[in-house]
Amino acid sequence: xxxxxxxQSVTGYLFSLYGTSVRYVAESxxxxxPVHELLRYFRRDSLExxxxxxxxxxxxxxxxxxxxxxxxxxxxxxxxxGAAVGDRRETGLLYKVIQDEGRWIADFCDVGVLVMDGSxxxxxxxxxxxxxxxxxxxxxxxxxxxxDLFRHRGLYTIHAAALEKHGRGILISGNSGRxxxxxxxxxxRSGYRYLSDDHPLIQDAGVHxxxxxxxxxxxxxETTIAFFPELLxxxxxxxxxxxxxxxxxxxxxxxxxxxxxxxxxxVLFPHVVDACHSHLERIxxxxxxxxxxxxxxxxxxxxxxxxxxxxxxKLARQVDCYRLHFGRDMPDLPNLITPLLEQAR
Amino acid sequence: MSDSLQTIPSTIVxxxxxxxxxxxxxxxxxxxxxxxxxxxxxxxxxxxxxxxxYTLNRLGSVIWEHCTGHNTISDIHANLCNxxxxxxxxxxxxxxxxxxxxxxxxxxxxxxx
Numbered sequence: 001x002x003x004x005x006x007x008q009s010v011t012g013y014l015f016s017l018y019g020t021s022v023r024y025v026a027e028s029x030x031x032x033x034p035v036h037e038l039l040r041y042f043r044r045d046s047l048e049x050x051x052x053x054x055x056x057x058x059x060x061x062x063x064x065x066x067x068x069x070x071x072x073x074x075x076x077x078x079x080x081x082g083a084a085v086g087d088r089r090e091t092g093l094l095y096k097v098i099q100d101e102g103r104w105i106a107d108f109c110d111v112g113v114l115v116m117d118g119s120x121x122x123x124x125x126x127x128x129x130x131x132x133x134x135x136x137x138x139x140x141x142x143x144x145x146x147x148d149l150f151r152h153r154g155l156y157t158i159h160a161a162a163l164e165k166h167g168r169g170i171l172i173s174g175n176s177g178r179x180x181x182x183x184x185x186x187x188x189r190s191g192y193r194y195l196s197d198d199h200p201l202i203q204d205a206g207v208h209x210x211x212x213x214x215x216x217x218x219x220x221x222e223t224t225i226a227f228f229p230e231l232l233x234x235x236x237x238x239x240x241x242x243x244x245x246x247x248x249x250x251x252x253x254x255x256x257x258x259x260x261x262x263x264x265x266x267v268l269f270p271h272v273v274d275a276c277h278s279h280l281e282r283i284x285x286x287x288x289x290x291x292x293x294x295x296x297x298x299x300x301x302x303x304x305x306x307x308x309x310x311x312x313x314k315l316a317r318q319v320d321c322y323r324l325h326f327g328r329d330m331p332d333l334p335n336l337i338t339p340l341l342e343q344a345r
Numbered sequence: 346m347s348d349s350l351q352t353i354p355s356t357i358v359x360x361x362x363x364x365x366x367x368x369x370x371x372x373x374x375x376x377x378x379x380x381x382x383x384x385x386x387x388x389x390x391x392x393x394x395x396x397x398x399y400t401l402n403r404l405g406s407v408i409w410e411h412c413t414g415h416n417t418i419s420d421i422h423a424n425l426c427n428x429x430x431x432x433x434x435x436x437x438x439x440x441x442x443x444x445x446x447x448x449x450x451x452x453x454x455x456x457x458x
Contacts, residue, residue: 078396286384290400293389299396306380309391313382 015042018212020153023051028059030130034139041215053149057125066113066126074100077300104300111137114145118152118301151304155201156311159295162195162211163187164259168341169211171267173295179270179326182224183333190334193259194250202311209315212261219245227330264315265344268324275327278336288321289313320344362445363455370457373444374414379452381409390452405443412453418444
């Protein structure tokens with residue numbers, strides 16, 4: 001492909017999230033749809049000023065095409081699987097993370113490479129043969145890059161479901177399979193409003209921490225569908241290839257469900273138990289912080305990590321925290337939660 | 346990565362780092378790369394270089410609060426004996442063990458004056 005042809009195929013898309021403008025430049029149409037779905041509520045036709053953050057995603061056919069250069073001071077920070085990168089724990093990609101003169105480079109081996117420069121507000125993604133990648137992987141890599149750039153601007157993400165009722169927020173945090181989405185649907189049915197299924201943003205609003213909506217499609221298992229059969233009316237017809245979950249847009253089932261940024265008053269850490277009835281166990285702030293840290297904090301830039309740690313401490317101090325032992329009475333969860341949320345500070 | 350969580354009890358047995366004959370001359374201070382938060386008497390520490398985080402129980406939290414760059418180990422020991430109903434020998438053993446662990450983890454630094 002000639003340079004002119006490449007330039008013709010490059011298209012920029014604009015988004016605005018809570019005062020932070022984002023420009024996304026994708027070299028391939030394959031890299032566009034997953035990002036549009038992820039940021040569908042934040043799309044803009046134009047921006048009042050130049051974008052604060054720019055993400056360039058490039059399609060390459062071979063790893064050797066990635067123009068990755070590193071200085072002699074580059075050092076590897078970590079390696080492992082995707083379970084430890086970001087907060088999308090179902091994406092188990094092999095990776096290594098390298099720090100190099102203010103940039104950090106997340107190398108996902110045969111999948112691609114992300115190069116992040118938070119101080120410049122720029123990220124480059126190089127995806128190898130994107131036509132072979134699942135859309136969830138493309139979305140995951142974009143989200144990882146975006147959330148790293150957000151961290152430098154005081155917007156942090158946390159692995160949790162988030163809902164709001166009467167201006168009070170509730171976060172439901174924990175690893176995949178613990179009942180976050182099932183809890184959320186149970187609460188949505190009783191009038192709670194939707195903020196996010198998996199990764200709301202949090203921001204220090206001065207007096208307290210606020211949770212900001214990051215609505216995406218909800219992904220549900222067959223087990224959850226069995227509890228809430230009305231989901232069958234709105235679900236995508238079949239699971240995505242390679243996934244056991246089906247998805248739906250929340251507004252298709254709960255048309256007035258979109259929530260507003262708010263002060264979180266409660267954090268739940270659910271896990272499913274083999275019992276008839278659910279119950280809540282109050283936990284200390286220290287325990288809550290210990291449980292929140294692995295769901296949020298990703299240490300690459302120490303100064304950014306310091307600020308993120310402080311906001312998580314502030315969050316843990318301002319909310320009431322409970323372990324939710326989630327029994328088979330899942331549809332009745334609001335009866336357990338709502339009185340406590342109304343009493344919360 | 347950030348997924349490691351280590352609880353440091355106050356009674357661990359660890360390799361000696363501090364010289365126990367110089368407790369009134371050894372000053373302790375927090376490492377610059379560590380962020381701590383006191384939560385209802387307990388403390389959560391984050392090593393900003395490694396992403397590892399730790400928790401300290403109430404006794405450990407008091408020790409941590411006194412690592413200001415001004416207190417000697419003997420000063421901290423005296424404070425513990427005043428604050429907790431604990432035998433001085435037991436308090437000293439626990440104190441030395443925790444200090445050794447914190448130094449080994451890079452969470453505090455020490456100097457001899």
